[in-house]
Amino acid sequence: MKNRIKVLRAMREITQEDLATALGVTRQTIIAIEKGKYDPSLPLAFRISRFFKLPVEKIFFDEDAEPPAP
């Protein structure tokens, strides 16, 4: 599964550390999610969704699918 977290972070000028603290996870987890090494659980995906105030499907998308329009 791919995601747009890195782009969304950059747009809001948020560091990985800040995002990790806000979500209650480690910075290493944010790095792993951004690089596609780890797929977050549904609760964490929804926390990310609430943090960026975007629907989940606007942040996460299938590897074969086209990325959603911002």
Add this chain to the structure above:
Amino acid sequence: MKRNTFYLLIGLTGIILVAVLWASIQLSMPSLIQVAFLVAVVILYALRRTVAKDIEDERSNVITQHAAVATLFVFWIIFFLVSIGSVVWEFSRPLGIIIPRPPGPGPEVVVVVGGPHFGALGLAQLGLLGLMIILYGGFRIYYARKFGDWEADEE
């Protein structure tokens, strides 16, 4: 308590336990090391509650779960191999069972002197326990890498 202080205490406890093990062997008193080990584990568990914890998030839990399952999956096979080998070894020698037979000349009854050698069993178990820890450590490293530990990042 800091995490590193706790690790130092674990090391110190290990050294003390080795000394107690030596004393236990010298005194032929297994209960000494057994009680000492139990007390050490209780103290370390109590101290662990005071350690300042790093964030344990869902990814580290997933790594732990995967490593534990993989360890169990491999370990039961090795445990079975050792056990079945031991069973063959045990049944390959006279068991000391005297089968009732009618009086008169017959085959000589084999009497086995001495019982099972439990010390060897303990050594084998310790070896297997050590192997289990090594397997778990290896799988933990494997899954930590798989789920993105030690990934270089530009930030």
